[in-house]
Amino acid sequence: MDRLGIGFLGGFGLPPVEFVNLTADLGCRHMSAVVQGLPLVPLGYPPFSLKDAKLRRDVLAAMDRRGVTISLGDGFLVLPDAEMHAFTADLDALAELGVPRINVVSLDPDLGRTFDQFAILTELGAQRGIETVVEPVPGLTVGDLPTALAARRHVGRSDFRLLIDTMHLVRSGSGAADVAALDPDHIGYAQLNDTTLQPRGDNYMEEAMFERMVPGEGELPLRAILSALPPDIVIEIEVPRRSLALAGVSPIDRLRPCVAAARHLLSERS
Numbered sequence: 001m002d003r004l005g006i007g008f009l010g011g012f013g014l015p016p017v018e019f020v021n022l023t024a025d026l027g028c029r030h031m032s033a034v035v036q037g038l039p040l041v042p043l044g045y046p047p048f049s050l051k052d053a054k055l056r057r058d059v060l061a062a063m064d065r066r067g068v069t070i071s072l073g074d075g076f077l078v079l080p081d082a083e084m085h086a087f088t089a090d091l092d093a094l095a096e097l098g099v100p101r102i103n104v105v106s107l108d109p110d111l112g113r114t115f116d117q118f119a120i121l122t123e124l125g126a127q128r129g130i131e132t133v134v135e136p137v138p139g140l141t142v143g144d145l146p147t148a149l150a151a152r153r154h155v156g157r158s159d160f161r162l163l164i165d166t167m168h169l170v171r172s173g174s175g176a177a178d179v180a181a182l183d184p185d186h187i188g189y190a191q192l193n194d195t196t197l198q199p200r201g202d203n204y205m206e207e208a209m210f211e212r213m214v215p216g217e218g219e220l221p222l223r224a225i226l227s228a229l230p231p232d233i234v235i236e237i238e239v240p241r242r243s244l245a246l247a248g249v250s251p252i253d254r255l256r257p258c259v260a261a262a263r264h265l266l267s268e269r270s
Helices: 016-025 053-066 084-096 111-126 145-155 166-171 176-180 204-210 222-228 242-246 251-269
Strands: 004-006 030-034 069-078 101-106 131-134 160-165 187-192 235-237
Touching: 004 016, 004 251, 016 030, 016 053, 016 251, 053 084, 069 084, 069 111, 084 111, 101 111, 101 187, 111 131, 111 145, 111 160, 131 145, 131 187, 145 160, 160 166, 166 187, 166 204, 166 222, 176 222, 222 251, 235 251, 242 251
Parallel strands: 004 030, 004 235, 030 069, 069 101, 101 131, 131 160, 160 187, 187 235
Antiparallel strands: none
């Protein structure tokens, strides 16, 4: 099984057909995608929406031609006073593209409401054959592994699982031993990246969104974390490198070292 995927965040708004081709050119079988694509960095990419039927047809054709699947639909947010039913059309679009899971985070400070909205979104996804994963992100409402586990208990469904992002895991105070202690069925997806143990700036989300490090070039215990993860989940490479992008380095040249490093780490694991 080729487990490696390419995370949309590293493309900074690269349109989805081009992202399919990039993923295949990197030798990977999986990629993540967002329904509403906006250029996160001024690289000249146009906005897009996978709710556009023609774009979905083009993406499906490209995926079929290149042997790529969308392993994760990202960008689902719980916001104060917003309802998950607003995502119905987004979920319909992802279901048509054969997306097996979506990722959700919360910006609603009300933890109880957040958990309830997770449950609603999980049900809406399940109606379309899509499971849901929650990503603990330091500074957000679900900011660490214990809170994510509490969310899972609240939702109480086997199709609501955890996404383990290596940077967020370690920076939130957990590590490989905490992952190893989990029931493997609780983990549905992983994102691989590297960074330093201490923040590299004053704004955590700025670092997380725009400047992560090639796996193995930072200080995270990646070998131990990878060994603790279930052996059958997708490992998505999520390494945005804005400084290189603004310097004119192409997406494939930014990501190729990350893929090589990830393959090396996974080969050591096995």
